[in-house]
Amino acid sequence: MPSAASPPINGDLPRQFASRDALNTLLAQEFPEAEGELSPIRGGREAAENKLRRIDARSYAKSRNHLNGAVTGLSPYIRHGVLSLPEVRDAVFARIRNRDEGGKLINELGWRDFWQRMWLDLGDGIHHDQEPFKTGHDAGAYSRELPADVRAGTTGLACMDGFRDQLVSTGWLHNHARMWMAAWLVHWRRVHWKAGADWFLEHLLDGDPASNHLSWQWVASTFSHKPYFFNRGNLERYSDGHFCDSCPSANSCPLEGSYDQLENRLFAPMPAIRETGNNRNQQRQRRSSGGASAALARPKR
Amino acid sequence: MTFQRPILWIHEEALGANNPALQAWPEAPAVFVFDTCWIQDARISRKRLGFLYENALDLPLTLRKGDVAAEVLAFARRHQADGVVSSSAVDPRLEQIGEAIDAELPLELLDPEPFVELPRPPRLGRFSRYWREAEAVVWEGYSAAR
CATH class of the missing domain: 1.10.579.10 (DNA Cyclobutane Dipyrimidine Photolyase, subunit A, domain 3)
Structure with missing residues (x-):
């Protein structure tokens, strides 16, 4: 894990945690108004790459509408820029044998891009x-x-x-x-x-x-x-x-x-x-x- | 605009190593600020904060909480910075924060890599209109890689 380029001073939030429970405790102290617990879904590049490796564009196209279908679970990582949309697009391209296999998944990445363009266009109008x-x-x-x-x-x-x-x-x-x-x-x-x-x-x-x-x-x-x-x-x-x-x-x-x-x-x-x-x-x-x-x-x- | 000693403001749309500000200035001090007003007003749950936190820990950032513009400017003073570099954002809330920073200290925004580069702005309004123009261009990247 990297360290901050800047030596810590008073008011900096900690970067070292003995466990995920310790992070949970810190968040409860620092943000008492934020309800609930941590999600079992972890943040970070490693978690994102694990999901990226498991992309199966063909199964996705067939089963995506089923709750237990082969959806990617990548949306939280894409939304926060842990994975970029071009990076996911290229990962799909690298895994498919022809355009048909990736059509549905690339289409969904297009939806993400579309919503972002709409937001730029509409601003708080959304x-x-x-x-x-x-x-x-x-x-x-x-x-x-x-x-x-x-x-x-x-x-x-x-x-x-x-x-x-x-x-x-x-x-x-x-x-x-x-x-x-x-x-x-x-x-x-x-x-x-x-x-x-x-x-x-x-x-x-x-x-x-x-x-x-x-x-x-x-x-x-x-x-x-x-x-x-x-x-x-x-x-x-x-x-x-x-x-x-x-x-x-x-x-x-x-x-x-x-x-x-x-x-x-x-x-x-x-x-x-x-x-x-x-x-x-x-x-x-x-x-x-x-x-x-x-x-x-x-x-x- | 070229800074000698900038700091980087990393926000929640670009918590990855491909953040263009981090790539352009890998040695510069960088900060992420939890926006306490937004957290309170939008009743953001701990899950979301933990997810942001874990993403931020993967990057060489100082983590703060409070008024984002004020914290970024204080971080700039702490490092005697002559400017702030960040990545351009879609969220109007982040755009407004950027404007507040820029009113005090020059802010340079770098664009993240786009999903698809179109010769002219696409027609929006409905997805089908946008996709009619974008789809073929997106797939050019696939043909090129074959």
């Missing part, structure tokens, strides 16, 4: 609705506060409470889990995306305001042509039924239903949109063509 909601509900219809049961992980939905627990204990969530949680909070619980997005940033090790806020806006429909939503079948499929098997709400699941049924339940009619026949048909086709397509084109957070 904190505000980019466009009106396309849900038939006015922005004022969404609660500005994160509900207490969501924050505490006591909603009674095994999936959402499970995602909350992982978020709070590890600071990382699979992108699909982020999207489900965002969609559920905004469309089912009618909470404004900003309340959820800010809460995510309290915890996510990759907490990037641009990726995070604009992706929440994408789900909410204030940064897309239509709201993103899902149903129980989609969640069950990509989580291998893991949550539903033990869910106390399994017999009264609010996520249960066809996409058409849920659309009618969640959204108010929007005459302007319903009159544009072409858009409407495309939307139906994409949504009704099964679980896979419901997630494949979605942005990564």
